[in-house]
Amino acid sequence: MASVTARAPVAALRPSSASSLKSSSSSSAFLGHSSRLGRTASPTTRRSLKAEAKGEWLPGLPSPAYLDGSLPGDNGFDPLGLAEDPENLRWFVQAELVNGRWAMLGVAGMLIPEVLTKAGLINAPQWYDAGKSEYFASSSTLFVIEFILFHYVEIRRWQDIKNPGSVNQDPIFKSYSLPPHECGYPGSVFNPLNFAPTLEAKEKELANGEHHYHRYLRTVAGHFR
Known part of the structure; x- marks a missing residue:
């Protein structure tokens, strides 16, 4: 089931700074938090960053496909597969x-x-x-x-x-x-x-x-x- 965790603040990123985007995305995924970009980031950047951070409640364990991050508090936590149906x-x-x-x-x-x-x-x-x-x-x-x-x-x-x-x-x-x-x-x-x-x-x-x-x-x- 979904597990709620605190959101870590992420500094506003510029779309042109590819290296900063990659670094911030990796850091957020390791900590198990959903990333939230500043207003200067484009919608495409926000979506891709969300997909990378989805389900990282435990580093290295991927999120189930049926938990796509659309539900409130969804960080991909469902080790028993209870929500697969x-x-x-x-x-x-x-x-x-x-x-x-x-x-x-x-x-x-x-x-x-x-x-x-x-x-x-x-x-x-x-x-x-x-x-x-x-x-x-x-x-x-x-x-x-x-x-x-x-x-x-x-x-x-x-x-x-x-x-x-x-x-x-x-x-x-x-x-x-x-x-x-x-x-x-x-x-x-x-x-x-x-x-x-x-x-x-x-x-x-x-x-x-x-x-x-x-x-x-x-x-x-x-x-x-």
């Missing part, structure tokens, strides 16, 4: 995106109540004791409700992955619908701050999601050690 690749792209969002939300749900409780603003149990608290319904009732709601949402999301745009319209209130959008980035009411889905923003989201995978594991391991 295009249908699997489409699913894995969305799975990584959504799981990263859940990881960020989960870590926030573990830490923020604890901080607010210690500040005296609320009275919430620690995350590891939250399941022992009394709620407005039994745990089995809450589980069934959650299962039904999540099942509906995940089926709709799966339909959107298989046929993008097929679930944009509300199935009950037909007058409500989402504008055309890229799969995984619905925008509209799901993007209240109106962040643009640029390549840089997508890579930052993936990197933050992967960071929060590790943050969650460290938090759980720290509690049980």
Whole structure:
């Protein structure tokens, strides 16, 4: 799968300086980073440099042909060949995106109540004791409700992955619908701050999601050690 790495800054190069271009391209490929040229470089130069740097997450190991650098965070990392099937690749792209969002939300749900409780603003149990608290319904009732709601949402999301745009319209209130959008980035009411889905923003989201995978594991391991 795609692996997100930090981008190293590259000085602006002139198309006429062939030796400098070759040197910068080789250095970027060795470090495993995608190259980004300055404004003076031509589009042809940018494309050729990208092709040379593609997949160099490990020096000397070529990128698989199906990872062409077009996906956010794609540095050619797929040692098990999980994304070789295009249908699997489409699913894995969305799975990584959504799981990263859940990881960020989960870590926030573990830490923020604890901080607010210690500040005296609320009275919430620690995350590891939250399941022992009394709620407005039994745990089995809450589980069934959650299962039904999540099942509906995940089926709709799966339909959107298989046929993008097929679930944009509300199935009950037909007058409500989402504008055309890229799969995984619905925008509209799901993007209240109106962040643009640029390549840089997508890579930052993936990197933050992967960071929060590790943050969650460290938090759980720290509690049980």
